[in-house]
Amino acid sequence: MRWQALTTPGQAAQHAIPINFIGTTRVTEPDPLLERLLAKDETAFKALVRRHHGMMVSVARSFVGSHAIAEEVAQDTWLAVIDGLPRFEGRSTLKNWIFAILANKARTRAEREGRIPNFAAVDGDPPETVDPNGFAPDGSWAVPPVAWEELDPERIVAGRQLMAHAADLLDGLPAAQRSVVVLRDFEGLEPEDARRILGVSEANQRVLLHRGRSRIRNGLMALLARSPGQGHNARQRSISKKVNNDGNAGPRDVTLY
């Protein structure tokens, strides 16, 4: 027996039980993934878990502090998602809904653990009086950016794909910055949705996002500066999985802007 997929807009809205979630993104087209989930497609569920689980743990960790508890929160969230799927209205995106559940659970758990899930303060983030991007006090560039090579995600730098370095840099961000960057840039949530899920003000979110992105950019910059000449044959190298550490610097494919 198939579950009835209630993805036709209108029809779904009439028959579904309202379920508490926040989200401002209006979904206008049926989500094929959601239809597959409602049709009990395990492959679809597995793909969903693989895509989001790690980042859910990462966001939950911003609230609860410990990785082990964050992992529990993420797993609890999946159980709630499984449970709520048949009633999911499809009025917000699936991602929105999942992360809203996650944040609620993480907040509750943090409170139980005696943590105050206040995103402005949860960070351990020192108030940055010196901007990481190197601005003078008057707001002009003290250290202007230097052009770098194009970022091919599969390019090998220091023995790993650039994408893997980016993942590490993201994971190493201070808690609040990490959550904002995950929701906005990795998950692609709308600013208003991400803001409400995390419970941060619009202004705070803007600052957190900017700082988080800037730190990742700066990390990439430092990485690229340390590994000259590894850009040229990146594609071939990534395909053959052979890491070139012979230090034989080839011509740099510098792109200027």
Add this chain to the structure above:
Amino acid sequence: MLTCREVTELAGDHLDRESCTGAGLQVQLHLALCPPCRLFVHQLARTVELVRRVEGPAPDPETEGRLLKAFRAAAECQPQPLSEPLSVMPDAPDPSPSSGTPIPRG
């Protein structure tokens, strides 16, 4: 006139959308005149693209197995959650005759 620092913050937030607000226009004006800020914004955009393509750490196989099992179990014990209209519908018309009594006209 916006400072470079202000521009990087504003432009970063509006990377993926056209911003035609007052601030957006000021940012565009600044970017047109300031190569370092232009370069910075370009690099930030590349960074965001890279983050978008990052792969999050996969759940460990045991966790994944447990979640799949839960998914399967739910699929088996909720055979037909909403294929029938719910009996209590806040916006359903009430067809009972008692409420359909015509109001006498006078």
